[in-house]
Amino acid sequence: MELFSQIIVNGILLGGLYGLMALGMGLVWGVLNIVNLAHGALIMFGAYALYYLFSGLGLDPFVGLPLAMLILFCFGYLLQRGLLNLIVRSALLNTLLITFGLDAVFAHVAQLAFSADFRTINPTYAGNNFQFFGLTIPLARLAAFGVALLLAVLLWLFLGHTRTGRAIRATAQNLTAARLYGVNPRAMYALTFGIGAALAGAAGGLYGIVSQFTPYIGASLTAKSFVIAILGGLDKPLGVIGGGLVLGVAEALTALYLGPTYTDVISFGLLVLILVSRPASVFERA
Amino acid sequence: MSAVLLEIAGLVAGYGEAPVLSDVGLRVDRGEIVTLVGSNGAGKTTLLRAISRTVNAAGTLRFDGHDLSHLTPERVFDLGLVQVPEGRQLFDRMSVEDNLRMGAYRRRDRQGVAQSFDYVYRLFPRLKERRRQIAGSMSGGEQQMCAIGRALMAAPKLLVVDEMSLGLAPVVVDQLLAVLSEVRSQGVTVLLVEQDVFAAFEIADRGYVMETGRIIREGAVAELAEDAEVRRAYLGV
Numbered sequence: 001m002e003l004f005s006q007i008i009v010n011g012i013l014l015g016g017l018y019g020l021m022a023l024g025m026g027l028v029w030g031v032l033n034i035v036n037l038a039h040g041a042l043i044m045f046g047a048y049a050l051y052y053l054f055s056g057l058g059l060d061p062f063v064g065l066p067l068a069m070l071i072l073f074c075f076g077y078l079l080q081r082g083l084l085n086l087i088v089r090s091a092l093l094n095t096l097l098i099t100f101g102l103d104a105v106f107a108h109v110a111q112l113a114f115s116a117d118f119r120t121i122n123p124t125y126a127g128n129n130f131q132f133f134g135l136t137i138p139l140a141r142l143a144a145f146g147v148a149l150l151l152a153v154l155l156w157l158f159l160g161h162t163r164t165g166r167a168i169r170a171t172a173q174n175l176t177a178a179r180l181y182g183v184n185p186r187a188m189y190a191l192t193f194g195i196g197a198a199l200a201g202a203a204g205g206l207y208g209i210v211s212q213f214t215p216y217i218g219a220s221l222t223a224k225s226f227v228i229a230i231l232g233g234l235d236k237p238l239g240v241i242g243g244g245l246v247l248g249v250a251e252a253l254t255a256l257y258l259g260p261t262y263t264d265v266i267s268f269g270l271l272v273l274i275l276v277s278r279p280a281s282v283f284e285r286a
Numbered sequence: 287m288s289a290v291l292l293e294i295a296g297l298v299a300g301y302g303e304a305p306v307l308s309d310v311g312l313r314v315d316r317g318e319i320v321t322l323v324g325s326n327g328a329g330k331t332t333l334l335r336a337i338s339r340t341v342n343a344a345g346t347l348r349f350d351g352h353d354l355s356h357l358t359p360e361r362v363f364d365l366g367l368v369q370v371p372e373g374r375q376l377f378d379r380m381s382v383e384d385n386l387r388m389g390a391y392r393r394r395d396r397q398g399v400a401q402s403f404d405y406v407y408r409l410f411p412r413l414k415e416r417r418r419q420i421a422g423s424m425s426g427g428e429q430q431m432c433a434i435g436r437a438l439m440a441a442p443k444l445l446v447v448d449e450m451s452l453g454l455a456p457v458v459v460d461q462l463l464a465v466l467s468e469v470r471s472q473g474v475t476v477l478l479v480e481q482d483v484f485a486a487f488e489i490a491d492r493g494y495v496m497e498t499g500r501i502i503r504e505g506a507v508a509e510l511a512e513d514a515e516v517r518r519a520y521l522g523v
Contacts, residue, residue, distance in 0.1 A: 163391070170377050170388050177375035180338070181440065182363050182392040 006135055007252045013141040015248020017206055019241035020148035021221055022228035023155060024199035030235030031172040031192045032088055037099040039225055040218030041106035042197050046072050046204020047121075047213045048114050054121050061121050061209050062143065068205045069198040076197025080190040088189055103218055110215035121208040144206040148241065151202055155195070155237040168192055172235065220264070227270045291316045291444055291475050292337070292349050292367075299336040299343035306332040307343070307499045314444065319466065319476040321486035321507070323520065324496030330479050331372065333496070334448055338362055338369060350443060364392060366443030370450065374433040378422030382413055382432055385421050389439030398441065405472075406435040409465055427458035434465065444475045451482040463489045483520040487511055495520070 025039040036042075049071050053064035079102075080088075087094050128139040159165040170178040171188045178185060207213060207221075224247065232243030247270075251263040258265075292314040300306035306329045314320045324330050336343035339359045347354040349367055357365075377385050386406060390399045407414040410431045416424060421432055430450060437445055447466065451459045459482070467489050470476050480486035487493065487507045495503040495516055503516055510516050 163387075166380070166384055166388060167391060169380060169384075170391075173377045173379055174375050177371065177377060178388075179359065180363070180369055180371060180375070181388055181436070182360050183388075184360070 002134055003256070007256045008249060009135050009137065010141075011249035011252030012245055013138070013145045013248070014210075014252065015245035016145035016148040016241065017141075017203065017210065017244070018224060018228055018248050019232070019244025020151060020199065020206065021203040022225040022232065022240050022244055023152060023237055024196035024203070025222075025225040026229035026232060026234040026240045027155070027199070027237075028193055028196040029229060031168055032084075032189050033092075034084065034088065034095045034099065035092070035226070036196070037096060037222055038102040038106055038218070039099075039196070039200055040220065040222030041103045041110075042072060042076065042200035042218075043204040043207065043221050043225075044110060044213065044215060044218045045075070045106065046201030047208035047217070048110065048119075048204075049201060050205035050208055051119055051121050054123070061123055061205065062147070065147065065202060065205045069201045072201030072204075073194040073198035076200075077190050077194035079197070080193035081186075084193065085186050085189060088186075103222065107215050107218055114215060116214055116216070118212045118214055119208070120212045121205070123209070126209065138210075140209050144210055147202065147206060148244075151199060152237045152241045155199070159235070159237070164191070169235070223271055224267045227267050227274065230274055231270075288351065289315050290348075291318075292477070293346065294333075294337070294348075295346035297333070297336060297343055297345035297347065299332055299341055299345075301332075301341065305499070307336065310345075310496075310499070310501055312494055312501065312504075314475060314477055316475055317470065317473065318492065319470050319478060319490045321478040321480055321490035321493045322496060323480050323483045323486055323493060325481060325520075327498075328496040329499040330496055331448065332499075334369065334446060334479060337367065337446070360392075363440070366441065368437045368440045368442035368445055370433050370437045370445065370447045372448040372452065374429050376421045376429055376432055376436070378420070380421055381418050382421050382424070383417040385432055385436050386413070386417075386439050389436035390441075393439075393441065399439070402439050402441060406438050409438070409468065410435055427454055427461070430454060430458075430462060431465075434462065438469065438474075442474055444477060445469065446477045446479065448479045449481065450478070451480060451485045459485050460488075483516075 021043055025036055028034055028036050046068055049068040050061055050064050053059045053067055054061050087098055126140050129136050130139065159169055167183045168188050168191065171183055171185050175185060228243040228247055229240060231246060232240030247267055250266045254263050254266050290313055294310060294312040297307055297310040298305050310333060322330055332341060335341040337347065339354060339357055339362050350365055352365055354362055377388060386403065390402060393399050412428060413431055413435055416428065421429060424432065450462060463485060466476050466478065478486050478490060490507050492505065493507045493510045494501050495510065503510060503513060
């Protein structure tokens with residue numbers, strides 16, 4: 001029983017991070033109707049950004065995290081303004097192709113720039129735990145979970161209760177009317193993609209704190225984010241975090257009962273199921 | 287301040303090769319309700335797009351003393367030329383209140399926006415009751431109220447209403463027409479674009495009849511209603 005509760009706790013802590021990974025992807029998908037296959041690569045860039053802020057500048061990872069987010073925000077904003085705005089309303093295949101290409105380019109650039117070595121962001125407190133009703137809680141994972149939750153709530157408040165957030169939702173829901181009432185859709189798209197990239201950056205940084213990473217982590221994280229974003233409901237931040245928790249717990253239980261090598265079967269199995277059973281509802285939204 | 291709010295003359299507009307509109311002229315004075323009627327495909331929507339600068343046009347296009355020919359759609363909107371689009375085009379998954387807020391998206395005067403909220407809620411008590419409801423879940427008439435309310439939130443000088451009556455019950459159309467009269471009495475000029483000539487003639491002062499891209503009749507609605515051609519083609523009598 002104790003083992004079971006521990007596994008559930010581990011799954012929940014991991015699931016929060018999964019949710020954060022999918023948050024940016026779901027937002028971009030829901031608002032721009034772009035399934036960003038380079039989303040995992042942005043997460044990877046976030047991990048390296050925080051790695052160099054930590055090991056190069058000596059910043060505490062949780063202090064450096066907002067900076068890593070800012071870097072990724074600027075990168076995402078410029079990417080949308082300079083490139084993706086050209087294809088934002090074109091056929092789905094175009095956006096899939098171009099983001100697939102970006103994913104490959106990003107991974108290889110990262111390998112040239114950062115080498116293919118395994119890295120991890122390793123502050124002095126990385127291994128610290130504390131006991132809570134007989135459960136072992138890793139401090140860094142708990143903090144990562146807290147940050148993920150905080151960012152989801154902030155995103156939810158931003159979308160629901162600010163002027164710009166409303167304009168972003170308006171653009172997503174009815175482009176014609178948004179333009180008619182003075183919203184500039186391209187500015188909203190760039191801002192949204194920037195926010196999506198910043199969230200990916202945060203997820204990447206936290207991933208780097210709790211796990212090892214290489215330039216090639218992107219593809220599998222894109223697939224996981226894809227599944228979670230669908231489970232959670234794209235531009236519903238709290239739903240997406242919920243989707244992350246479901247996947248996190250499912251993976252933890254799989255590791256316990258079937259063995260750790262089978263964890264990816266869950267996410268990729270879900271991916272296949274979703275694509276086979278409801279491709280229309282996945283791709284013919286908006 | 288000139289009495290003329292909107293002035294269109296010699297307007298040619300269209301998509302690609304063949305112009306949809308040829309030599310269209312139309313005038314709306316301050317405080318008027320003017321209606322533009324015509325059957326489906328007559329070019330009414332193209333004319334509205336030319337006015338809001340979302341389709342290219344040649345000819346005279348003046349609004350409130352400004353030449354519109356070189357302005358962006360956003361600038362035209364900022365001048366106070368606001369549309370209630372055909373098919374309402376609400377933000378379906380947003381609350382009524384958020385839809386209204388989006389109408390005031392470009393406005394920075396908080397006090398003025400608060401007054402507009404009061405004004406819209408007084409015109410449409412139903413919208414106030416339903417302000418937290420998701421706009422897409424309301425009835426057609428309520429959605430049209432929301433669309434008109436959203437446009438009023440932009441503090442328009444000229445309210446352009448496109449096919450308001452489409453798909454609505456006659457009793458609802460009458461309510462909405464009464465609201466437009468009320469809006470006019472508050473100093474907002476109205477251009478009502480309609481297929482439903484009966485409805486439009488109920489409240490308008492003057493009317494224009496459009497057919498295959500041209501204005502074929504214009505005048506006071508009382509005269510138009512007596513015109514043999516108009517009666518035959520649009521009133522079915």
